[in-house]
Amino acid sequence: MLSRMTLRIAVPNKGSLSAKAIELLVDAGYRANRGDRELRVTDTDNDIRFFFQRPKDIATYVGSGDLEVGITGLDLLVNSAAPAEPVLDLGFAKSEFRFAAPPGGVSGIEELQGRRVATSFPVLVEKHLADHGVKVELIRLDGAVENAIELGVADAIADVVETGESLRTAGLVPFGEPLMRSQAILIRSTRRAYTDEQTAAIKALTNRLRGVLDSRLYAIMDYNCPRAVVQQACALTPGVESPTISAMADWDWVAVRSLVRRDEAQRIMDELEGIGAKAILMTALEGCRVTPHR
Numbered sequence: 260m261l262s263r264m265t266l267r268i269a270v271p272n273k274g275s276l277s278a279k280a281i282e283l284l285v286d287a288g289y290r291a292n293r294g295d296r297e298l299r300v301t302d303t304d305n306d307i308r309f310f311f312q313r314p315k316d317i318a319t320y321v322g323s324g325d326l327e328v329g330i331t332g333l334d335l336l337v338n339s340a341a342p343a344e345p346v347l348d349l350g351f352a353k354s355e356f357r358f359a360a361p362p363g364g365v366s367g368i369e370e371l372q373g374r375r376v377a378t379s380f381p382v383l384v385e386k387h388l389a390d391h392g393v394k395v396e397l398i399r400l401d402g403a404v405e406n407a408i409e410l411g412v413a414d415a416i417a418d419v420v421e422t423g424e425s426l427r428t429a430g431l432v433p434f435g436e437p438l439m440r441s442q443a444i445l446i447r448s449t450r451r452a453y454t455d456e457q458t459a460a461i462k463a464l465t466n467r468l469r470g471v472l473d474s475r476l477y478a479i480m481d482y483n484c485p486r487a488v489v490q491q492a493c494a495l496t497p498g499v500e501s502p503t504i505s506a507m508a509d510w511d512w513v514a515v516r517s518l519v520r521r522d523e524a525q526r527i528m529d530e531l532e533g534i535g536a537k538a539i540l541m542t543a544l545e546g547c548r549v550t551p552h553r
């Protein structure tokens with residue numbers, strides 16, 4: 260019999276979510292790497308056991324309270340109809356969920372009335388259609404849904420779309436508004452009671468994961484700045500509270516250090532250069548805790 264750990268976490272064992280979920284947990288300091296056939300890994304230092312489950316089953320285990328938290332997709336959570344809720348957006352496996360059909364075929368949701376719609380997310384699709392007052396014949400498939408129309412079992416499909424390449428190569432075009440937008444999320448049960456210890460452990464996990472996500476989002480910027488333009492420089496790099504300004508041996512100059520968003524860093528460097536800043540350096544973060552100030 261395995262000893263009971265404070266937290267038991269469901270992690271996808273395959274598919275688009277798996278590798279990135281494990282990488283995120285490892286970067287957050289957990290021992291979440293698994294061997295080839297291992298379906299459970301225990302991290303005794305953190306009092307956590309990871310259970311590697313099929314992505315589609317994760318919300319079921321968490322909703323029932325048999326595992327404390329889990330990593331899954333928002334679309335999978337909705338499709339499960341399990342009593343679970345998102346705790347944290349994890350920023351990967353971003354996708355849209357869309358209807359699609361061949362050009363010249365079904366091109367609006369109202370045209371689906373009485374037609375055959377193939378999907379591997381039947382609950383999500385049925386709920387969306389019910390909200391729009393449309394009744395269809397749902398064809399439940401497990402994957403490779405894009406082939407269903409050509410193979411004659413459906414008139415339209417509803418599936419995950421990321422780049423749109425799978426639709427294009429199958430000769431399909433999306434139609435209507437996306438049913439939803441999805442990404443990987445950390446979930447917890449809305450029904451079960453958590454002990455104080457478990458609540459604290461979930462908070463610590465969330466904090467660590469957010470720290471890793473933020474460290475991918477931000478970078479440190481260091482530069483030398485003529486004292487005369489320091490206010491302009493601070494406006495370009497306001498940081499979390501405010502930039503750190505250090506004196507330099509040459510009184511006409513200061514050294515500035517601030518946190519910047521990585522996706523804005525190149526523009527900021529251009530503008531710093533433009534106002535006369537020198538020796539501008541950008542450094543990646545290995546970890547951080549910046550969210551309390553967000």
Ligand SMILES: Nc1ncnc2c1ncn2[C@@H]1O[C@H](COP(=O)(O)OP(=O)(O)OP(=O)(O)O)[C@@H](O)[C@H]1O
Nearest residue numbers: 274275276314332333334352353354402419421441
């Ligand atoms: N190509 C993709 N790009 C981004 N996210 C995706 C992609 N395919 C699936 N996802 C997302 O990954 C999650 C799992 O999807 P799904 O159940 O279809 O499993 P999968 O990752 O495709 O693996 P498999 O189909 O091999 O079981 C869902 O949240 C879905 O939105």
Ligand SMILES: O=P(O)(O)OC[C@H]1O[C@H](OP(=O)(O)OP(=O)(O)O)[C@H](O)[C@@H]1O
Nearest residue numbers: 402403404419420421422423424425426
């Ligand atoms: O828009 P794209 O970038 O092409 O990505 C979307 C495709 O990726 C997933 O398929 P997956 O490879 O997981 O196969 P599956 O259909 O068997 O799930 C999804 O089901 C779509 O088919």
Ligand SMILES: [Mg+2]
Nearest residue numbers: 274275402403
């Ligand atoms: Mg898939």
